[in-house]
Amino acid sequence: MGKKGGGDKKGKKVRKKQAKPRKGEHYKIEGGKAQKTKMECPKCGAGVFMAEHKDRQHCGRCGYTKWKK
Numbered sequence: 803m804g805k806k807g808g809g810d811k812k813g814k815k816v817r818k819k820q821a822k823p824r825k826g827e828h829y830k831i832e833g834g835k836a837q838k839t840k841m842e843c844p845k846c847g848a849g850v851f852m853a854e855h856k857d858r859q860h861c862g863r864c865g866y867t868k869w870k871k
């Protein structure tokens with residue numbers, strides 16, 4: 803009885819090409835509301851802008867401080 807060897811199918815290793823989406827591409831939004839709007843001091847009036855801080859807005863002219871909620 804002869805044993806027939808064969809039929810050994812070796813699966814080919816197929817490398818999958820992973821298409822990664824590009825990240826980190828910075829873009830500017832123009833025409834939208836991406837612009838920072840400065841707050842005017844309610845005490846000093848128009849023209850006097852308040853300094854933007856992390857948690858508050860401060861007027862360097864009269865010292866008015868508006869805390870952010």
Ligand SMILES: [Zn+2]
Pocket residue numbers: 843844845846847850861862863864865866
């Ligand atoms: Zn002020």
